[in-house]
Amino acid sequence: MELHPLKTEQDDDAALRAIEALWSAPAGSPETEQLEILVTLVEAYEATHHPIDPPDPIDAITFRMEQAGLSLQRKFPQAKGAKCLFIASCAFPLLDL
Numbered sequence: 001m002e003l004h005p006l007k008t009e010q011d012d013d014a015a016l017r018a019i020e021a022l023w024s025a026p027a028g029s030p031e032t033e034q035l036e037i038l039v040t041l042v043e044a045y046e047a048t049h050h051p052i053d054p055p056d057p058i059d060a061i062t063f064r065m066e067q068a069g070l071s072l073q074r075k076f077p078q079a080k081g082a083k084c085l086f087i088a089s090c091a092f093p094l095l096d097l
Contacts, residue, residue: 003037006045015042 001018004011019038025031055063 001034001038003034003041006041009049012042012045012049015045 001014006012006015015038019035019042022031022035022038025035
């Protein structure tokens with residue numbers, strides 16, 4: 001694939017297909033260098049045209065707690081209905097659970 005700035009969705013799609021084809025290139029080969037350049041181009045294009053907003057901090061904490069199987073009520077039954085997260089011996093208003 002000829003390397004050039006990605007300006008359209010078609011350019012992005014073609015670069016992604018080329019990345020897939022080059023993915024298992026041997027380390028140190030010219031193909032690996034081309035792969036690194038393509039990845040950089042795709043990252044730049046997608047950061048500009050398809051930005052991902054950072055998550056809401058409370059949603060991120062709640063999601064991570066769910067992933068880890070944690071429950072504020074299970075760890076601190078006295079906190080049921082409370083809007084706080086207990087850390088060490090301090091309570092911080094944080095989660096609306």
